[in-house]
Amino acid sequence: MDMMCGLPTRVEPNIAAFWDWTWDELVAYDLPATLQHVHDQTGQKPHYVGHSLGTLIALASFSKDQLVNKLRSAALLSPIAYVGQMTSPLAKNAADNFLAEALYWLGLDEFDPRGEAVVKLLKNICKKPGVDCTNLLNSFTGQNCCLKSSIVDVFLEHEPQATSTKNMIHVAQMIREGTIAMYDYNNEEENKKHYGQPNPPLYNMTSIPHDLPLFLSYGGADALSDVNDVKLLLESLKDHEGDKLVVQYRQDYAHADYVMGENAGQVLYEPLMAFFKLQ
Template structure:
């Protein structure tokens, strides 16, 4: 059977991809790659091997950038090139690789399934951690013959933390930087996101047979409209309603984000995240049926991800914000408590009082505030 490549479905045929639309116009070399996961998803990866001044990619340490929920790899290039993390990293001597999670615009291929098939969307962030990240790590290591640095934002930190519990990934890891880290979600202060989670909205759509969570689709738009009308939440600025009051983003960057369009996830993933908000736990997906959980996991309740089991010698850089309504300060403190025995010289913690969730990838001053310290951290590892 011919594999369904990312251009087969769900992608605008006139869209040339991230390299041609986001990287090459800034005069950087860019390569498009694909990797197939163990469960058959065909993921796109972009590589920026050298800076504008050229040179060779030999011996440049590779760094993999992983976006968050409803985003794709363009996350790392929304800011002007002199301020965007992807370009700053390559100009500072790194071999930059950009991941795109399954279901997003450039990763909608599968060896046998179409995005029109319900089975294509039968996954949550469990599979992003157990399949997508190992596939990307393995591919980059095979291409570069080096261990990787990793930078994740939002959901990209949750999947990394879960994956770090698997030794196969640790053997390929050099260090990790986690921006707006998410492990626990029980104290999330975003009223809009909490209403989505606690109102069982995601489950309702799932039960109605909607398998793809398309944030720009009619079903999600109607859901948000209903929540805003019933709860009195000010939804005139949806980005702020979800993320918190971002201190340092400007309108042109937000417009670029919206022009690129928010990306799809699976409805099952949204249900999984909702379970975390309601239960305050970090566990695998709960089928909410003992027999089904036993069939999937061999026990009546889903296994927990034990964050205290993350090895103490992984070099970690964590940056979180006081105004973040998704990665709440108290939830981050729970994560930090799990890391309290981490080797002191392997853990850097940065707290930014006025930063909210989107500031970490869209703030005008992110280079000075976050990226310069992050790059200095990576260069020491």
């Protein structure tokens, strides 16, 4: 661990402080640093492509009018903003049964989906009525239409990757509350300490600049980015300039199709690149 002015500039993964973050910190620090680095290296404004949590980070940043001047445009695939109507049996049951909170109380700061503790809790969830984990990926993402078994095998060799347990708690709070808010410490004094108010501040999607070029694509079979939740996001964007917002709907697509679908190059990425070329 290096030190600068008495503060750590590097923290090892086996230390709890390494995992003391949620997507709030990705909005405040990681995404701005990434885009600044790209700009410093290229001297250009990049296009942004986000999938799932990557869209939430971008949308939350845009709602605070951050980064907008550093981007040419943004593509949001399987957008995650409102998640209160999520239909994923695994994600919904994990949130309703405070799975992430249980791991946190057990002292597990790293949420590793491949770890023994998480696997044990997932097995318990899979035993619950209405939860079929025979196909774990589809049980989590929705019924993907266009995945080859070979690409799924490659995916599962490397994914899902670990995140912080605190981040999983934050997402679970969003699922239960149906709001887009900063992390809730479930303690008025702690919230006041971090935010200066008893409740965590909301991210306001209606404050996203109306002239920011956005390409948004969502799927009818997506159990994580549910159609009804996406409609709430689109309602927030109703005042967006007409020529700055392109919305694509794929009735057959679920969450993983957007990154691994065998026809994604043709039906998704070709129109996405055409959109970028216009910006």
